[in-house]
Amino acid sequence: MQSRDWRPRYLQLAEELRAKIMSGELPPGILMPSETELADSSGLSRTSVRNAIRQLREWGLVRAEQGRGTYVRAPRQRVRRRNTERYQWEKDRVLLDEAERLKTGATEHDTGLTVDDLKFHAEYSQVNADEEMAAALRVDLGTPLLRRVYWTSSRHENAPLTVSYSYLPYDLVAENPDLLDEGKEPWPGGTQHQLYTLGIELDRIDDEIRARPPSPDEAELLDIDPGVSVLTVRKTSVDTSGRVVEVADVVMPGDRTELVYSHKLQRWKT
Template identity: 35%
Template sequence: MGTVPVHHQIADELRSRIASGQLQPGDKLPTIAELTKAWDCAPLTARKAIEVLREEGRITGGRGKAPTVRGATARTPIRLADGWTQKQKDLVLRPAEERKVMGAIELTAGVPIAECESTAKYRETEANAEQAEIFGLPEGTKLIERVYEMVHKTTGVRMTWSVSYIPLQYIESNPELLDDSNEPWPGGHQHQLYTVGIELIEFSRSVIAVQPTPGERQKWAMEVGTPMLHTLSKSIDVEGRVVEYSEARYPADRTEIRMTEHLKRWTPEQLAEAADAAGDA
């Protein structure tokens, strides 16, 4: 086993002081000169240790400001249950005023839409080989890529992030669906699809875990070592077409995934057949 680099040893020591409360939020970290002397290392090594903590989101500072311990950030739990997409579908047929104040963020995190700052960016792109296979359409088919982000206004912590792809041919009959200035859309994407005559009947989802980048950890206020959950979803309409493919990301340390599977009752015929088979054995 190799030796742990000195800058990581320094970062580990400072991280322990923060965790134990020896260094409180707002406290200044030891200076580069103090770390250099204490660890008998080069100034560059000490700076690399400070940068590790900055990338982890544990400290603030930089550009001439002394690094200080960052205060604890409130993090809202996210609950993904197997019934929330049905709630979204039910919302589609509700009045506009009701759709405006109820969205995915309220259904998953219980946070009012008014407390979040949302952004949406659309762009036209072309389906690569993987996307073409997902949609069952030719490679190069025009797609609309839509990137969504919600940030809590008070804490500045990212609440949601997702990217979705929809074949342009499915939604181009409604020009409003091609303009990201119409976001946030009352009733969400299911209502958007409803405006062009598309009704969703099935969602196919898979979840994988990946390590976030330092930048992602900061935006989500994540602890080091916590993986990011990537939820990959296919939205399927009543005609059996995949009409939207999306990827949403959630921090694993505050995300709960609930799944309920209903099992069919055995029929009297199945029970009788099993009993006969047992009697013959």
């Protein structure tokens, strides 16, 4: 006789269901059997079935909706953000003429999608620097800042691919009214172009990358389960005079984002 399976039964059920999802027997978008149905068919209690489903949710395979049911998730578009090239690419684009810039933005650069496939959202406000932002921007506590929140999503998936929270010193920006107009962002040209209109040239961009659990808001917006981490990039832009001109926090769903950095090394002297 075979030795019995030693794993907990809820995990066995979770893996059975996972196999059915992977094989296409439970295709994306379909409503899963309800918890009571699964309990009946598997011979387990509803509690154990719920444990199995919690596991599937942590794996990012299903989404539960109260009152409606549990759905199999579509495999998500994976996004590669190649920041090393991206930043230089954005800088080079600044000097192109507007017709050229309008053709493609950075998200298309990342995803290969065209502008018709994408939806944009922007939201501006004025805030005062809290302790963290004051330190990041190297300004005094309470300094007025322009806060810009924006996200981009694919038309085929409702959830955004990234959400950005960008902060700039308000007085830096006040000279160019375009920068205060939500309708003018981020096209055409991106932030580097807008800074260019203020006579600012970037010298360096530093990225700090972390992983952390999403806030409830972020989980909602990015359509991930609270158990799935987000990847965050804090991007600090420094201009040629050494001043920090923008700090942006970019939040991405950890289950479908790859960040790519390339390092060219200096040659040894032979």
